[in-house]
Amino acid sequence: MKSNPDFAFRRKAVEASENLETGGEAHESAPANGEPVVVNQVTEEAGPQSAVSDAAVPRRSVAWDFKARGEPFLWLFGGGLSLGILMIVGFLALILYHGVLTFYPVPIEKVVLRNGTVVAGALTRSETFKPSEEIIAALPEEIRGKIAEAGGVVRRSLYQIGNFDLYNEDFRWVSEYDVRETSTPPDLYWIERTEWGPFVGSIRLLDLGGKIVGGSAVDPAMLRKEHDAAARRRGRIREIERDEIARINQILEGDRLRLRKIELAQGKESAEYRRLQEEMKRRTEELESRHRELSKEAEGIRDLDARFTMTLADASGKEKVLKLSDVVRMYPANTLSPGEKLKIYFSRWWEFLTEEPREANTEGGVMPAIFGTFCMTILMALSVAPFGVMSALYLREYAKQGRMVSLVRICVNNLAGVPSIVYGVFGLGFFAYVLGGNIDRLFFPERLPSPTFGTGGLLWSSLTLALLTVPVVIVATEEALSAVPTSMREGSLACGASKWQTIKYIVLPRAMPGIMTGLILAMARGAGEVAPLMLVGVVKLAPELPIDAVFPYIHLERSFMHLGFQIFDVGFQSRNSEAAKPMVFVTTLLLIALVFAMNVTSIMIRNRLKRKFFTGHF
Amino acid sequence: MAQKTHTEHGTVYHVEPSPQGTLLSIEEFNLWYGPKQALFDVNMTVEKGLVTALIGPSGCGKSTLLRAVNRMNDLIDGLQTTGRIMLDGTDIYSPTVDVIALRKSMGMVFQKPNPFPMSIADNVVYPLRVDGIRDKRVLKEAVEEALKGAALWDEAKDRLKDNALGLSGGQQQRLCIARAIAAAPDVLLMDEPCSALDPVATAKIEDLIDELRGRYTIVIVTHNMQQAARVSDNTAFMYLGKLLEYGETSVIFTNPKGEKTMEYVTGRFG
Numbered sequence: 099m100k101s102n103p104d105f106a107f108r109r110k111a112v113e114a115s116e117n118l119e120t121g122g123e124a125h126e127s128a129p130a131n132g133e134p135v136v137v138n139q140v141t142e143e144a145g146p147q148s149a150v151s152d153a154a155v156p157r158r159s160v161a162w163d164f165k166a167r168g169e170p171f172l173w174l175f176g177g178g179l180s181l182g183i184l185m186i187v188g189f190l191a192l193i194l195y196h197g198v199l200t201f202y203p204v205p206i207e208k209v210v211l212r213n214g215t216v217v218a219g220a221l222t223r224s225e226t227f228k229p230s231e232e233i234i235a236a237l238p239e240e241i242r243g244k245i246a247e248a249g250g251v252v253r254r255s256l257y258q259i260g261n262f263d264l265y266n267e268d269f270r271w272v273s274e275y276d277v278r279e280t281s282t283p284p285d286l287y288w289i290e291r292t293e294w295g296p297f298v299g300s301i302r303l304l305d306l307g308g309k310i311v312g313g314s315a316v317d318p319a320m321l322r323k324e325h326d327a328a329a330r331r332r333g334r335i336r337e338i339e340r341d342e343i344a345r346i347n348q349i350l351e352g353d354r355l356r357l358r359k360i361e362l363a364q365g366k367e368s369a370e371y372r373r374l375q376e377e378m379k380r381r382t383e384e385l386e387s388r389h390r391e392l393s394k395e396a397e398g399i400r401d402l403d404a405r406f407t408m409t410l411a412d413a414s415g416k417e418k419v420l421k422l423s424d425v426v427r428m429y430p431a432n433t434l435s436p437g438e439k440l441k442i443y444f445s446r447w448w449e450f451l452t453e454e455p456r457e458a459n460t461e462g463g464v465m466p467a468i469f470g471t472f473c474m475t476i477l478m479a480l481s482v483a484p485f486g487v488m489s490a491l492y493l494r495e496y497a498k499q500g501r502m503v504s505l506v507r508i509c510v511n512n513l514a515g516v517p518s519i520v521y522g523v524f525g526l527g528f529f530a531y532v533l534g535g536n537i538d539r540l541f542f543p544e545r546l547p548s549p550t551f552g553t554g555g556l557l558w559s560s561l562t563l564a565l566l567t568v569p570v571v572i573v574a575t576e577e578a579l580s581a582v583p584t585s586m587r588e589g590s591l592a593c594g595a596s597k598w599q600t601i602k603y604i605v606l607p608r609a610m611p612g613i614m615t616g617l618i619l620a621m622a623r624g625a626g627e628v629a630p631l632m633l634v635g636v637v638k639l640a641p642e643l644p645i646d647a648v649f650p651y652i653h654l655e656r657s658f659m660h661l662g663f664q665i666f667d668v669g670f671q672s673r674n675s676e677a678a679k680p681m682v683f684v685t686t687l688l689l690i691a692l693v694f695a696m697n698v699t700s701i702m703i704r705n706r707l708k709r710k711f712f713t714g715h716f
Numbered sequence: 717m718a719q720k721t722h723t724e725h726g727t728v729y730h731v732e733p734s735p736q737g738t739l740l741s742i743e744e745f746n747l748w749y750g751p752k753q754a755l756f757d758v759n760m761t762v763e764k765g766l767v768t769a770l771i772g773p774s775g776c777g778k779s780t781l782l783r784a785v786n787r788m789n790d791l792i793d794g795l796q797t798t799g800r801i802m803l804d805g806t807d808i809y810s811p812t813v814d815v816i817a818l819r820k821s822m823g824m825v826f827q828k829p830n831p832f833p834m835s836i837a838d839n840v841v842y843p844l845r846v847d848g849i850r851d852k853r854v855l856k857e858a859v860e861e862a863l864k865g866a867a868l869w870d871e872a873k874d875r876l877k878d879n880a881l882g883l884s885g886g887q888q889q890r891l892c893i894a895r896a897i898a899a900a901p902d903v904l905l906m907d908e909p910c911s912a913l914d915p916v917a918t919a920k921i922e923d924l925i926d927e928l929r930g931r932y933t934i935v936i937v938t939h940n941m942q943q944a945a946r947v948s949d950n951t952a953f954m955y956l957g958k959l960l961e962y963g964e965t966s967v968i969f970t971n972p973k974g975e976k977t978m979e980y981v982t983g984r985f986g
Contacts, residue, residue: 589830592788593895594820595846603846604832710833710879 190690197687200680201446203439206286206298206431207257208413210278217272218286218298218413219257220431222676226251229273241275256676260288260296261412268295269676282432285313289410289428291420292332295457295677299412304422307405318430324406328422331403338396346385346392348648353378358544450684459638459668460678464685466640470556470658471692473644475625477560478567482620485564486571487613493572494579495601507576514569522630525562530554530634550655554635556644557654562634563627567620574616578609607707614704618697625693628662636660638667661689721963721973725757728973730963731950734763739902739933740785745799747777747784749792754780756957758799762903767925767934769948769965771941773985777957778937782905785935786822787815803902820847823896827908829888831880831895836863836872839880839891843899858898866894867924886917893924897932904928906936910943922947941981945969953977 208218228250234242245252253274262268289297304311306324357378360371406422426449429442453463489510497503534551542550551557582605590600606613628636637657644656665685672678721730740762747755755777762768762785770778783789785801787808800807808818820843831839838845840862841855849855859876863869868890872883880891889909896904906925910918925934925947938944944951945965952962953974961974972978979985 583830585826585828585830586832588788588791589824589826589832589892589895590842590846591791592786592819592822592824592826593843593846594816594899595842596816599846603842608833 193683193687193690196680196683200684201443201450203288203429203431203434203442205282206288208281208283208286209257209272210280211272211276212278213276216413217257217259217270219259219270220288220298222256222258222269224253224255226253228252237275245275258296258298258677260298261294261418263294264412264416264418268674284430284433286413286430286432287410287428288431289420290426290461292424292426292456295461295674297410297412297418297420299410299418302409302411302417305405305407305409307402321428325422325425325428328403328406328425331399332423335396335399335403338392338399343389343392343396346389350382350385353381355544362543451688455639458672459664460672460674460681464659464661464664464688466643467659467661467664467685468688468692469643469645470636470640471625471661471689474556474560474563474631474658474660475621475696477556478563478624479617479621481561481564482567482571482624483617486568486616486620487575489568490572490575490579491601491606494576495597495605510569510572514573517629518566518627519629519633521562521566522633525558525565525630525634526554529558529561534558554633554657555655556635556658559631559635559658562630563624566627566630567624570620570623571613571616574619575609575613578612578616579605581612582608611704611708614700614707618700618704621700622693622697625696626662626689628660628666631660631663636663638663638671661685661692665689725759727759727959728961728963728977730967730973731761731763732766732964734766734949736764738762739764739803741800741802742781743800743802745781745784745801746797747780747789748794748796750794754957755784758959760952760959760962762933762935763950764933765930766949767929767936767947769944769951770935770937770954771939771944771951771980772954773980774939775956776954778952778954779907781954782907782935782937785903785905786819786824788819788824790815820899821901822903822905823899823901824905825889825892825896825907825909828912829885829892831883831888831891833879833881835877836880836883836891837876840894840898842895847899862894862898865897865928866890867920867927868894884917886913886920889913889917889921890924893921897928902933904932904934906934908937908939911939918943941969953980955980 204220206218206220208216210216229245229252234245234250237245254271255274257270257272258268259265259270260268283300285300287297287299287301289299291297300313301316301321302313304316304321304324311320357371357374360368360374364370403423404421408420408422408425410418410420412418427442427445429438434442450463451468452465454466455464456462493503493507493510497506530551530553534549534553534555538546538550538552586604586608587600590604591597595603635657637659640657640659642653642656644653644658645651646653665682668678668685669675669682721728723729738761742758742760742762745755745758746753758781770781772778780789784797785808789795797809799809801809803818803821806813823843832842834842837855837859840859841849844855844858860869860873863872868887871887872891880888883891889912893904893906893909910921913921922943925936928934929949936944936948948965950963951965951968953960953968953972953976955976961968961972961977963973967973968977969981972981
């Protein structure tokens, strides 16, 4: 045994107790592994005979050893960490499960109830419940018996029946005992429409500009061809109205504003005003004739389009006529092959990511929200980075360290604890009303009283969130700067570099990984904040994207859409919470994926920088 | 050569003068770190083209004095000085002096090698770059000259673009020396340059100092007396912030004139 005093002590304890037991000479019989527990047991088992040696050998309980070795703390810390990880993984798994499965096409069931009503819809979910006394009393004998057998518990299923325009509801609960028979007829179509939500039913006939095709003669390939043509017509109408006519309106509006600007500056009687007025009158006439042309073209297409319709029948036979161009997607839900289902699945994802929303954000895509979130986060990162890094540089490198600087540092740290909605109020009050109001009065007086910058928009939202996240960047940057060793700074100064040159060439590059960590944290925090945005520029539905092809290309005064706000709006403020639920999950999944992608990119950039500078930490 | 020994204000002088003249003249120099005085009335000259060693026990102020020459002490809060250090007729502590320009005319090598996290070539030309020299040809020539001067050219010429942190300790210190001489400074200040190196690297650096003698004026702080004896022409012995003896190295180590010097040199303390 080594000369470790602890072991020697224990060995002596063993020997002492053994001496008492055997009464003989102590021999070198220290337990081979020196296990403290064993020693203690031996000591304890020695019992009353060891009373003498007890005085010489102070007892140590098993519990003390256990705690001293730290086992309970190992389990505690490890357990805490595991619990945290489990919760995160569980949460992500839940989002992934619901989000990934949402778009997969489900079969449509046709349920005939006991009272003869026919319900057709997609099964959304089912649950068990205990019907109340009155309901059970109203049921016939055999069913009451079956319910009683099952312990009063009944199963019911929720079907998405669509056809809101016919039924005034799109979901319906069907209790198990009410069902007479269920089937999955092959001719039931699931039809996604531009308004009123989905339609569940079969095709009775097609009217293709006068040519009638009966329901049974409908061939899927032909249907698809006609639908594609109708979709193209719809697209062309939209292009005419959204792009071309809108552009004409934009030019007219621009002219009007210029005129008004001159009027404000020089008055209605000035020569400039009258000249401009003449010029504009000419242009207005040109544009208005073009406007009439385009409108006529749109009218023509619309008229043609109206002649291509489908007559659909729902499960109970009620008819509905639908224009082919009003159909976004349709498929016979019960006769799809797995390959076709996957195609629909991916096309729905594609629509989600690239299209605009419809039906009060419960259908369609979230592309404007993705775009808005992305723009705002980039703009926020661009504002917070220089601002935060420069402040930290000043605090750490230039300011004389004393009470004043400590006070400033405390204030900056406390900024991080301010509730985010307070930032929203500040953003609205100061940025939008004060700064924006003044900018409007100075640069855009012709648009008043309609505010340009004097209300929420992309710029103010980004600045507000930059303010929210600046403490994170300042703290991380300060830490990174103080981690640069003094020897390196001294080396640079001894070479004749000025303080600024030392910072620029030596300190900042070396601190860059740490600064990037701060930026990553700031971006992740900012991309997810919703509360302040609600006050400073995010809207439920934005008419245009903040970046488009019109000069000055980036429109900082426009309102925009945001994924976080989208989740809130869809989840809590939509007419139909059941229909909205899947959208909430998918949008959440998308937001998490977006933040994750941004973080991964930043981490990759940071790792590149780390490798360049061999730093051991950060 | 018999030196003119004289004593002034408690310091014994027997300096070997340089044929090139005196470069620095430290006159009545006192220095305080806040309330604590670190240097007491130091008077000495640094001879041009010669190697001057500063020796003494720990805490005697030799590093402080060295750093006072290129005003690196200015980085410390609460610094106060009285007295003058004359360089080319100007007091470097006068308020009108541009400290950065001063430091450009001096090179400093520290105890622990501190190469920058850049390539070897970038490290060497750093003093030139901060001076505004961007001409690639000039920089390339400077790299070669400095590395040859620091006896690192053969080992480094194939990996000028590699990160300097990949060099060994001795090589890094030689790189720092190359960096210090890249801008052709007047004075080379070395603060215990070999204390973090192994004997082989130390020998290489001492050889280097020998080669640099004549072209550069070198002031080296060392706690290794054998090194001071091997390498320097004049040695200054400091004790508790005072300069006790300053003179020709061979005399200091064989026949020191001061009592404390004798005790230190023979190893009775320190």
